[in-house]
Amino acid sequence: MNQPAIKRVVAGALRHMDGMLLVLLLVLLAVSVAAVFSASGQSGARLAGHLTNIAVAMAILVVVANIPPHILAKLGPPLYAIGLVLLVAVALFGEIRNGSRRWLPLGVTSIQPSELMKIALPLMLAWYFQQREAILRLRHFGVAAVLIALPFLLILRQPDLGTALLIGASGFYVLFFAGLSWKIITGLGVAGALSLPVAWGLLHDYQRQRVLTLFDPMSDPLGDGYHIIQSTIAIGSGGAFGKGWLSGTQNQLDFVPERTTDFIFAVFSEEFGLLGVILLLLLYLAIAARGLKIAEQAPSMFARLMAATISLNFFTYIFVNMGMVSGILPVVGVPLPLMSYGGTAMVTLMIGFGMLMSMATHRKLLKT
Amino acid sequence: MQSRVLKNLELELAHYRNRLMVGAGFVLVLALILVTRLVYLQLVKHEHYQNLAENNRITLVPTVPNRGLIYDRNGSILAENFSGYTLEITVARAGDLDALLKQLGELIEITPKHLRQFKRLREESHEFETVPLKSKLSDEEVAVLAANRYRLPGVEVKARLFRNYPAGEGLSHVIGYIGRINDRDLKNLRESGKTPNYKGSTHIGKVGLEQYYEDILHGRTGFEQMETDSGGRAVRVLSQTPPSAGHDLILHLDVELQRVAEYAFGDYRGGLVAIDPNTGGVLAMVSKPGFDPNLFVDGIDSTTWKELNESIDTPMVNRPLRGIYPPGSTIKPFLALGALELGLRKPSDAIADPGYFSLPGSSHRYRDWKREGHGTVDLHRSIVQSCDTYYYRLAVDMGVERMHDFLARFGLGAKTGVDLHNESSGLLPSKEWKQRRWKQPWYMGETVIAGIGQGYHLTTPMQLAAATAMLANGGTFYRPRLVRAVRNAQTREERVIPPEVAWTDRFDPGHMAHVRQAMVDVLKPGGTAVLAGANAPYDIAGKTGTAQVVGIKQGAKYDASKLAERHRDHALFVAFAPAEAPRIALAVLVENGGSGSGTAAPVARAVFDYYLLGKKPEGVPVREGYESAGD
Numbered sequence: 001m002n003q004p005a006i007k008r009v010v011a012g013a014l015r016h017m018d019g020m021l022l023v024l025l026l027v028l029l030a031v032s033v034a035a036v037f038s039a040s041g042q043s044g045a046r047l048a049g050h051l052t053n054i055a056v057a058m059a060i061l062v063v064v065a066n067i068p069p070h071i072l073a074k075l076g077p078p079l080y081a082i083g084l085v086l087l088v089a090v091a092l093f094g095e096i097r098n099g100s101r102r103w104l105p106l107g108v109t110s111i112q113p114s115e116l117m118k119i120a121l122p123l124m125l126a127w128y129f130q131q132r133e134a135i136l137r138l139r140h141f142g143v144a145a146v147l148i149a150l151p152f153l154l155i156l157r158q159p160d161l162g163t164a165l166l167i168g169a170s171g172f173y174v175l176f177f178a179g180l181s182w183k184i185i186t187g188l189g190v191a192g193a194l195s196l197p198v199a200w201g202l203l204h205d206y207q208r209q210r211v212l213t214l215f216d217p218m219s220d221p222l223g224d225g226y227h228i229i230q231s232t233i234a235i236g237s238g239g240a241f242g243k244g245w246l247s248g249t250q251n252q253l254d255f256v257p258e259r260t261t262d263f264i265f266a267v268f269s270e271e272f273g274l275l276g277v278i279l280l281l282l283l284y285l286a287i288a289a290r291g292l293k294i295a296e297q298a299p300s301m302f303a304r305l306m307a308a309t310i311s312l313n314f315f316t317y318i319f320v321n322m323g324m325v326s327g328i329l330p331v332v333g334v335p336l337p338l339m340s341y342g343g344t345a346m347v348t349l350m351i352g353f354g355m356l357m358s359m360a361t362h363r364k365l366l367k368t
Numbered sequence: 369m370q371s372r373v374l375k376n377l378e379l380e381l382a383h384y385r386n387r388l389m390v391g392a393g394f395v396l397v398l399a400l401i402l403v404t405r406l407v408y409l410q411l412v413k414h415e416h417y418q419n420l421a422e423n424n425r426i427t428l429v430p431t432v433p434n435r436g437l438i439y440d441r442n443g444s445i446l447a448e449n450f451s452g453y454t455l456e457i458t459v460a461r462a463g464d465l466d467a468l469l470k471q472l473g474e475l476i477e478i479t480p481k482h483l484r485q486f487k488r489l490r491e492e493s494h495e496f497e498t499v500p501l502k503s504k505l506s507d508e509e510v511a512v513l514a515a516n517r518y519r520l521p522g523v524e525v526k527a528r529l530f531r532n533y534p535a536g537e538g539l540s541h542v543i544g545y546i547g548r549i550n551d552r553d554l555k556n557l558r559e560s561g562k563t564p565n566y567k568g569s570t571h572i573g574k575v576g577l578e579q580y581y582e583d584i585l586h587g588r589t590g591f592e593q594m595e596t597d598s599g600g601r602a603v604r605v606l607s608q609t610p611p612s613a614g615h616d617l618i619l620h621l622d623v624e625l626q627r628v629a630e631y632a633f634g635d636y637r638g639g640l641v642a643i644d645p646n647t648g649g650v651l652a653m654v655s656k657p658g659f660d661p662n663l664f665v666d667g668i669d670s671t672t673w674k675e676l677n678e679s680i681d682t683p684m685v686n687r688p689l690r691g692i693y694p695p696g697s698t699i700k701p702f703l704a705l706g707a708l709e710l711g712l713r714k715p716s717d718a719i720a721d722p723g724y725f726s727l728p729g730s731s732h733r734y735r736d737w738k739r740e741g742h743g744t745v746d747l748h749r750s751i752v753q754s755c756d757t758y759y760y761r762l763a764v765d766m767g768v769e770r771m772h773d774f775l776a777r778f779g780l781g782a783k784t785g786v787d788l789h790n791e792s793s794g795l796l797p798s799k800e801w802k803q804r805r806w807k808q809p810w811y812m813g814e815t816v817i818a819g820i821g822q823g824y825h826l827t828t829p830m831q832l833a834a835a836t837a838m839l840a841n842g843g844t845f846y847r848p849r850l851v852r853a854v855r856n857a858q859t860r861e862e863r864v865i866p867p868e869v870a871w872t873d874r875f876d877p878g879h880m881a882h883v884r885q886a887m888v889d890v891l892k893p894g895g896t897a898v899l900a901g902a903n904a905p906y907d908i909a910g911k912t913g914t915a916q917v918v919g920i921k922q923g924a925k926y927d928a929s930k931l932a933e934r935h936r937d938h939a940l941f942v943a944f945a946p947a948e949a950p951r952i953a954l955a956v957l958v959e960n961g962g963s964g965s966g967t968a969a970p971v972a973r974a975v976f977d978y979y980l981l982g983k984k985p986e987g988v989p990v991r992e993g994y995e996s997a998g999d
Contacts, residue, residue, distance in 0.1 A: 173391075176387060176390075176391070177384065177387050177388070177391070179380070179383055179384070179387070232409060232417065233417050233420045233421050234421070235406065235409045235410060235417070236409040236410060236413050236414055236416065236417025236418070236420075236421075237414070237417040237418045237420065237421035238410055238414075239410055239411070239414040239418065240410060240411060240414070249421055249595075250421055269406065269410065273410060274406055274407065274410040274411060277406050277410070278403065278406075281399055281402065281403065284399075285395065285396075285399055288392075288395050289392070292388055292391060292392055292395075295388060296385060296388055304384055308387075308388060308391060311391070311395075312391050312394070312395065315395045315398060315399075316398070318398075319398040319399075319401070319402060322402050323401070323402065323405070326402070326405050326406060326409060327405075328401070328405050
């Protein structure tokens with residue numbers, strides 16, 4: 001290939017980038033690099049790993065952005081099927097780590113099929129609703145509910161309540177944007193509230209413990225409560241303006257657990273304070289807003305449902321993670337989107353944003 | 369149809385936009401919840417969490433001072449520190465303790481004794497404290513444990529200073545020992561407000577000098593303000609207050625003299641206290657048998673403890689300090705002096721001794737130890753030959769009250785105040801005492817036998833030695849002292865503890881000379897201890913005595929065959945030398961030794977020979993472990 005050819009390919013690929021979203025994502029990723037570097041105790045290896053993850057995820061973003069929405073829609077059913085098969089496989093042959101069966105050994109590496117479901121389920125549902133766009137009836141919502149319930153229950157019995165709920169939520173968002181009537185939503189809400197005591201009885205001991213610990217972290221200061229106590233101390237001691245980058249004592253002295261991954265928000269808030277936290281939230285809100293804007297202008301039902309769900313899902317993860325780290329939600333293993341160290345979550349998110357960009361740019365192309 | 373579809377689409381899109389607005393609202397609500405929470409944490413409660421964070425990372429780590437060492441007068445070390453490694457377990461972090469102990473047992477040798485000791489220490493300590501399992505690990509053991517550390521939760525190998533007593537048994541009752549701080553020690557520390565200085569300390573003086581001089585030996589604990597991570601690992605030192613090591617003790621005691629004395633006892637049990645009559649310094653203090661104090665440092669196991677405690681030889685009893693015995697005839701020189709001082713006798717006053725004494729109007733005969741009697745006995749002869757009849761009569765003339773008051777002037781019947789805890793006071797009887805203790809009047813017969821140091825009168829060897837020292841120096845009661853000087857471990861500066869004169873009494877020098885001469889002649893031909901004084905190039909003033917064995921602990925499971933031997937009289941000897949300018953005064957007690965002249969006096973002679981002439985009896989074992997501190 002000669003140089004102009006390369007230029008043409010690059011230009012072609014970049015044509016499907018949503019400029020505003022890209023800038024917001026890059027700013028966020030820059031913040032995450034700073035945060036991971038600090039949280040890792042200024043480890044060069046961690047930094048290199050994080051940068052590699054970002055590079056890979058960005059490449060995937062570009063690739064996905066170049067796939068037209070109608071092709072993406074067609075990926076729904078096969079991905080969903082693969083996801084289900086893998087979940088069943090996990091249930092049968094999965095590795096047990098920390099008391100739950102979540103990982104599927106694949107030779108040298110092992111994967112968590114529930115990660116795949118985070119994308120596959122909304123994709124499947126959006127494709128399903130697109131197919132029945134003109135003739136959408138209540139029974140189609142019933143089918144959709146079954147499509148949600150299958151992965152939900154499989155993940156629930158791993159057991160991984162947090163992920164199951166998040167995947168359930170993503171499915172619910174698709175239904176919500178597809179126009180599920182308020183009556184049913186209200187009905188489901190009431191039914192859910194009523195079934196809470198029953199659900200409590202079905203919870204595993206460790207799950208109940210996590211919820212109880214939330215209300216009284218001091219009841220178990222060296223066990224479950226430790227994470228919450230230490231992360232709230234980190235956040236609270238950060239104050240309005242923070243202790244400064246690389247200067248968070250809670251962080252640098254190894255009090256914050258899982259600090260490069262799930263608890264990176266504690267590190268960030270300690271070092272950058274309320275001011276930094278609000279700026280970060282604004283950044284997240286801007287990304288979500290851009291996503292919703294793309295959803296509003298999306299050309300097809302599939303794109304509308306998918307774009308809105310991705311945006312809402314994105315912020316749900318942020319809420320769950322920050323809520324957990326700041327002690328208002330139970331501890332569930334959810335990383336902070338685009339901040340936490342970790343390749344899988346990063347790739348999953350970038351696939352989502354790739355789809356958003358695909359929907360944003362392919363629509364324009366159609367118009368012109 | 370077309371327009372209806374379009375209209376439907378329009379409616380649907382409007383509916384969808386509506387839902388998007390709800391979604392955006394939902395996101396805003398979530399964001400608001402987060403902001404509220406963060407404002408609460410970071411603004412409202414900031415100070416609270418700031419404090420928590422500070423406490424989190426800054427910990428005060430105590431730096432335990434090195435314990436002071438103990439030396440004898442010539443610099444031989446009697447209590448030393450050496451560093452070594454212990455295997456310790458934090459039970460709270462260990463998980464399955466039984467499995468862990470089993471695992472450890474596969475890596476290094478863990479004996480049932482270690483396990484018993486561990487179990488006992490565990491009961492005394494809290495879950496989160498480290499409890500030693502095995503101390504003085506070998507290099508190989510340390511290496512094996514370090515290599516397997518990752519799979520041994522709660523197991524730590526700690527570098528520690530250990531206490532060692534090279535003199536072992538011989539000085540067990542003088543030096544005492546340190547042991548792990550227990551609940552009672554903690555309570556004492558709290559009550560005396562010393563707890564802060566013991567942060568990080570694991571051991572404390574339990575008996576002997578280790579206990580008495582605990583404050584001096586322990587030193588001042590230093591502190592390091594450390595920044596730590598959540599695992600408690602030190603990251604860096606913020607500030608530092610170095611510890612100051614405990615002071616060293618330098619004793620009056622001469623460990624070689626001590627060994628000579630011990631050796632002179634042979635197989636006998638007993639006690640000896642030798643005092644410098646010019647300072648009160650304790651030159652030797654023997655309690656036989658002793659025990660190995662090293663057993664106690666890291667907690668003695670129950671089997672050995674039981675053995676020591678139930679032994680018929682009572683090795684745990686500090687005989688010089690707590691053993692109480694009738695003084696027997698060793699009281700005679702004191703009473704003789706009393707007779708002269710009180711004007712009851714003149715040196716020339718003599719009695720005709722028929723071999724017994726009877727009270728007026730009574731046919732009961734108080735017998736002399738010599739059945740046929742000593743013939744004509746004056747004061748000098750009464751001491752030299754230890755004539756009982758002379759003192760029966762003297763006692764009656766003196767009366768119990770005057771006898772009590774005079775003997776009390778020598779510190780008899782009271783604690784000497786030596787620098788060791790738990791001293792016995794013995795007993796100097798009086799009418800008042802008997803009424804109080806027994807609700808009975810004093811009988812004349814009791815006065816009679818008090819004249820030869822029998823009956824209620826009880827003394828400790830320490831008391832007898834201190835009284836003898838007072839007799840030797842002519843009337844000054846020095847408080848007996850084991851420690852001669854305290855040396856600052858850093859500056860090497862020695863602070864000599866000045867002799868403490870408890871009181872001075874004035875006795876007529878002529879009377880003193882009479883008594884002293886009689887005591888010198890005790891070891892000359894015609895005296896009761898002639899054999900012990902044979903060929904001495906210096907004059908010894910001494911007095912023999914025997915004390916009847918009062919009784920043996922009821923219910924104790926003693927071997928019947930040994931009982932006969934244990935009913936023999938205790939042998940006593942008090943002496944000082946050289947008689948004209950005394951440098952050493954002592955009291956010897958040989959349990960079941962029979963007669964003072966036969967077993968007790970030779971011990972005294974061996975001690976004098978070594979102390980005054982440097983002459984060591986043949987066969988004194990050269991013991992490993994004493995090394996002169998070459999500094």
